[in-house]
Amino acid sequence: MPPIVGIDLGTTNSLVAYMKDGAPVCIPDERGRTLVPSVISVGEGGLELVGDLARGRRITAHDRTVFSVKRFMGRSLEDVRDELHLLPFGVRERGGLLQIRLLDREFTPQELSAFILRELKRRAEKHLGEEVGPAVITVPAYFNDAQRQATKAAGLIAGLKVLRIVNEPTAAALAYGLSNRDRGVVAVYDFGGGTFDISILRITDGVFHVLSTNGDTHLGGDDIDQALMDRLLPGVPEALRADACLLQALRQACERAKCDLSSAGEARVVVSMPGRAEIDLVVTRRQLEGVMRPVVERTRTACLAALKDAGLSASDVDEVLLVGGSTRIPMVRSLVAETFGCEPRCELDPDEVVALGAAVQADILAGKTRDMLLLDVTPLSLGIEGFGGVMNVLVPRNSTIPASVKEAFTTAADNQTAVVVHVLQGERELAAENRSLARFELPVDPLPSGLARVEVEFLIDADGILNVTARDLRTGRGQSVEVIPSHGLTEDEILGMVREGIEHGREDMEMRWLVEARTEADIVLNAARKAVTQARAAGVPEERLTRFTEQIGELARVRDGTDHGAIRGALKRFNAETEDLAAKIMDAAVKSALTGKSLSEA
Numbered sequence: 292m293p294p295i296v297g298i299d300l301g302t303t304n305s306l307v308a309y310m311k312d313g314a315p316v317c318i319p320d321e322r323g324r325t326l327v328p329s330v331i332s333v334g335e336g337g338l339e340l341v342g343d344l345a346r347g348r349r350i351t352a353h354d355r356t357v358f359s360v361k362r363f364m365g366r367s368l369e370d371v372r373d374e375l376h377l378l379p380f381g382v383r384e385r386g387g388l389l390q391i392r393l394l395d396r397e398f399t400p401q402e403l404s405a406f407i408l409r410e411l412k413r414r415a416e417k418h419l420g421e422e423v424g425p426a427v428i429t430v431p432a433y434f435n436d437a438q439r440q441a442t443k444a445a446g447l448i449a450g451l452k453v454l455r456i457v458n459e460p461t462a463a464a465l466a467y468g469l470s471n472r473d474r475g476v477v478a479v480y481d482f483g484g485g486t487f488d489i490s491i492l493r494i495t496d497g498v499f500h501v502l503s504t505n506g507d508t509h510l511g512g513d514d515i516d517q518a519l520m521d522r523l524l525p526g527v528p529e530a531l532r533a534d535a536c537l538l539q540a541l542r543q544a545c546e547r548a549k550c551d552l553s554s555a556g557e558a559r560v561v562v563s564m565p566g567r568a569e570i571d572l573v574v575t576r577r578q579l580e581g582v583m584r585p586v587v588e589r590t591r592t593a594c595l596a597a598l599k600d601a602g603l604s605a606s607d608v609d610e611v612l613l614v615g616g617s618t619r620i621p622m623v624r625s626l627v628a629e630t631f632g633c634e635p636r637c638e639l640d641p642d643e644v645v646a647l648g649a650a651v652q653a654d655i656l657a658g659k660t661r662d663m664l665l666l667d668v669t670p671l672s673l674g675i676e677g678f679g680g681v682m683n684v685l686v687p688r689n690s691t692i693p694a695s696v697k698e699a700f701t702t703a704a705d706n707q708t709a710v711v712v713h714v715l716q717g718e719r720e721l722a723a724e725n726r727s728l729a730r731f732e733l734p735v736d737p738l739p740s741g742l743a744r745v746e747v748e749f750l751i752d753a754d755g756i757l758n759v760t761a762r763d764l765r766t767g768r769g770q771s772v773e774v775i776p777s778h779g780l781t782e783d784e785i786l787g788m789v790r791e792g793i794e795h796g797r798e799d800m801e802m803r804w805l806v807e808a809r810t811e812a813d814i815v816l817n818a819a820r821k822a823v824t825q826a827r828a829a830g831v832p833e834e835r836l837t838r839f840t841e842q843i844g845e846l847a848r849v850r851d852g853t854d855h856g857a858i859r860g861a862l863k864r865f866n867a868e869t870e871d872l873a874a875k876i877m878d879a880a881v882k883s884a885l886t887g888k889s890l891s892e893a
């Protein structure tokens with residue numbers, strides 16, 4: 292069996308790990324470094340550079356060197372519009388996929404990520420001395436279907452078979468071996484170079500459950516570097532401040548000083564560009580802490596929001612795990628300890644912990660560790676459009692996945708030859724207000740309304756990918772779709788959709804009640820119109836039939852109004868006033884049935 296590797300495909304750095312003699316280890320390069328900078332640079336002769344080599348070209352070839360490609364995975368041009376002005380290269384959309392233009396070539400984010408994955412694969416193969424194919428790749432817990440699919444696609448392009456996409460916080464918990472605990476609440480505080488994520492997990496009997504996530508996709512060590520740079524710039528001669536190369540070099544020097552200050556009280560910021568400039572400044576840890584405080588405080592706000600969403604307080608958290616290079620900063624550790632009221636765990640290298648956990652997950656999949664099951668949650672409700680355009684939720688928001696839900700539906704009109712299954716995502720009561728994920732038709736046998744039975748099944752796999760199947764229970768005929776939305780939702784959009792659901796809750800409910808009352812009235816009216824003939828056959832006098840037709844007209848009139856209360860009232864009255872007729876029709880039907888029975892018995 293080929294080795295299964297675990298990969299952390301990060302925004303700033305990526306790593307590959309595997310299980311060696313029962314313990315996960317990250318695979319180093321020839322120089323012993325486990326981190327591969329997530330940077331790709333395209334050369335003149337079509338040669339692509341990845342990792343450290345590419346990072347070195349940040350200054351000299353900035354228009355064809357890509358950083359943070361993870362931010363573009365599974366997103367549309369609309370999603371990333373706000374970030375485009377920061378990029379020194381062109382980005383456009385073609386066939387629903389982003390295209391990043393580097394020199395005279397275009398690459399999708401998947402292709403660019405595949406360069407990084409190929410480099411990791413190559414590194415693993417060299418180290419292990421055999422071909423590597425199957426892999427587990429981690430993604431942030433808030434990644435949606437499209438972003439997870441894009442990550443899978445990148446793996447495929449790189450020649451990997453992606454067995455599982457695992458949430459980064461879950462991987463961190465696995466790396467810390469928390470699977471053996473019976474139960475407990477774990478907070479995973481992940482503060483990297485460009486992003487901040489906080490996830491609250493519950494472990495019950497070896498089962499991992501993501502209770503909530505929060506964070507900021509634009510908050511990280513880079514902001515600290517920037518804050519330090521802003522502080523130092525006034526000390527740099529004005530003439531040098533317009534030099535882009537110098538500023539870039541200063542930024543790197545600030546980052547180095549920041550890292551040094553995690554273990555020293557003082558550090559130097561040195562930029563030496565022969566013939567151009569010489570900068571040599573001293574920064575103290577206290578000064579750094581002064582400028583970085585606002586950045587770090589923002590992570591506290593997100594932690595408190597995540598706790599609130601999980602319905603927990605800080606004292607409910609049993610363990611806090613640190614992930615990401617920026618958690619090496621002493622001030623960050625103190626803030627975490629203060630926020631959660633306990634010392635965070637930091638025995639494992641915060642850069643490696645996610646990749647190590649991915650290797651543990653790979654081992655579970657290889658069948659070597661059996662006592663764990665990994666569960667996550669859906670960020671938004673999933674459902675289908677029902678009669679009158681309402682949203683019928685099958686899988687509520689925050690449901691644990693993998694999940695499987697079945698529900699039976701019927702037809703609204705007589706002799707319908709097909710039903711439309713319209714798959715929706717969102718928190719609004721009306722289908723039109725939610726996000727449409729897929730739509731397909733299932734042919735059904737023509738029958739009177741309400742008799743056809745169509746079963747709809749939603750299956751969400753452990754990677755968060757949704758498979759919808761509809762089956763006509765009479766004929767057994769079925770149809771299914773796998774939902775791969777062409778464009779992903781950003782974390783902000785998900786939050787926006789949840790918020791909208793709450794804001795429009797009242798008016799949405801009013802609308803839903805109206806739609807439901809009208810649908811019920813339609814069913815009753817349909818049956819009543821058919822019953823006129825049956826009533827006549829049952830011997831109901833013409834005069835009563837005329838009144839019955841008037842009663843039908845009255846119900847139809849109220850049904851067209853917009854007051855759901857009035858429609859419900861009219862329905863109640865109609866049912867009470869036509870009870871006599873219903874009884875007569877029923878009597879006649881029973882009589883004819885009994886006659887039939889006695890005949891057949893004779």
Ligand code: AMP
Nearest residue numbers: 303304483484512550553615616617619
């Ligand atoms: P990650 O995205 O997890 O790879 O984290 C990268 C970020 O961690 C960058 O902003 C680094 O500058 C930062 N970082 C790495 N080591 C240290 C350190 N010793 N002290 C402070 N920040 C660090």
